[in-house]
Amino acid sequence: MKSKISRISQWILIAFLISFVAGSISALFLGSLSAATQLRINNSIFVYLLPIGGLLIGLMYYFGSKGVEGGNDYLIREMHQPKRPIHWKIIPLVFIGTVATHLFGGSAGREGTAVQMGGALGDAITHFFSWTKKHRKRLLRMGVAAGFSGIFGTPLAGAIFAFELPRDKKFKIADIIWVLLSSFGGHYFCIIWGTHHTQYPIEIFPSISWSAVLSTIIAGLAFGIAAYAFSKFKHLFTQLFSKISIPYLRPMIGGVVLLFLFLTFDIKPYLGLGIPEIQSAFNEPMNEYSFLIKLLLTALTLGAGFKGGEATPLFFIGAMLGNLLFLIIPLPVDVLAGIGFVAVFGAATNTPIASTLIGAELFGFNGILYFGLANGVAYMIHGNTSVYSDQQILLKKKSIFKQKKSL
Numbered sequence: 001m002k003s004k005i006s007r008i009s010q011w012i013l014i015a016f017l018i019s020f021v022a023g024s025i026s027a028l029f030l031g032s033l034s035a036a037t038q039l040r041i042n043n044s045i046f047v048y049l050l051p052i053g054g055l056l057i058g059l060m061y062y063f064g065s066k067g068v069e070g071g072n073d074y075l076i077r078e079m080h081q082p083k084r085p086i087h088w089k090i091i092p093l094v095f096i097g098t099v100a101t102h103l104f105g106g107s108a109g110r111e112g113t114a115v116q117m118g119g120a121l122g123d124a125i126t127h128f129f130s131w132t133k134k135h136r137k138r139l140l141r142m143g144v145a146a147g148f149s150g151i152f153g154t155p156l157a158g159a160i161f162a163f164e165l166p167r168d169k170k171f172k173i174a175d176i177i178w179v180l181l182s183s184f185g186g187h188y189f190c191i192i193w194g195t196h197h198t199q200y201p202i203e204i205f206p207s208i209s210w211s212a213v214l215s216t217i218i219a220g221l222a223f224g225i226a227a228y229a230f231s232k233f234k235h236l237f238t239q240l241f242s243k244i245s246i247p248y249l250r251p252m253i254g255g256v257v258l259l260f261l262f263l264t265f266d267i268k269p270y271l272g273l274g275i276p277e278i279q280s281a282f283n284e285p286m287n288e289y290s291f292l293i294k295l296l297l298t299a300l301t302l303g304a305g306f307k308g309g310e311a312t313p314l315f316f317i318g319a320m321l322g323n324l325l326f327l328i329i330p331l332p333v334d335v336l337a338g339i340g341f342v343a344v345f346g347a348a349t350n351t352p353i354a355s356t357l358i359g360a361e362l363f364g365f366n367g368i369l370y371f372g373l374a375n376g377v378a379y380m381i382h383g384n385t386s387v388y389s390d391q392q393i394l395l396k397k398k399s400i401f402k403q404k405k406s407l
Contacts, residue, residue, distance in 0.1 A: 019185020026150025027193035053104030054255030058248030079166035097307030108308025118147025146186025153197035161354035220377025227347035237303025254304020291320035318344030347378035
């Protein structure tokens, strides 16, 4: 009995440590991103330095990332089948790389950074509590959940995301408990530091009716197609840049392309996270090509080797597409933007349950049926592709698209 109480006490301490450090790093990361974004907005010179910024990021990863190459895919492999510890150096690498990407104007997100830092943090626990080495999957999930919830302020979704991401069906009830505790802890410790998460208000959800259900299904089809297009373009650009034999030159060349596009077209609203534009999509007409522009710029940015995540760009793509669908689908524009916000992300990352909860936690649980239905349709139509090349197949899906191989 004493031994069991002692072990539970140690797990409580571990959950506290992961929550505190992940929440604190999330707060620092969000503050750094905000400062970098504001600095770029006030000084356009940083965008003109995109190639130099890309070269610096490339050199940093070329000489510093040995043993932790692969980003989210590396983390997913370890979460699915742990083989070797994740080195702590991934935390400063991805932190600095992502902040630099946003400072110079790359179109990227932040969720990838959060889960990589959280995963590395969870894995570091084994250095202090050697008996936890046999619980690496649990620790990795606890870190990922704490990092995700700290960044987005969605603790329920963060916990589910930590299970959906690696798509590993083998886990225990105890895993769920400790992951939930870490997820809520990461969120609250981030809040304690004074972090304020972005608000995307939806005024009211329409009553459930056959018309509303059919409209949501049609919208879900469009969101699934957008998610599929993003996945394919990201892999396409990754393959194209992989043909450049010197790895650290890839983001530099990508920076040259992005700078050319910046000088040729008005893409300033699509650089960085694009949060002001996402908020605008909930209440006013937007450029009908916005979702496509953001899709291509993000696929190019990440495919070239700049750092960051896919989540916020996918939120952007979905919200803008929902805004456009308002012209033909009889649902309120804020509702369409909201379900697009979560459904494109859920389909592209194969995390429909977590994405449904993101919608519920950000926009209100009274809209959970809309979020769940749109996510389910988009998830199925997206097929077996994924923005993460090493993500396991959990459910074999039939897609309207011909797929040569499953990812």
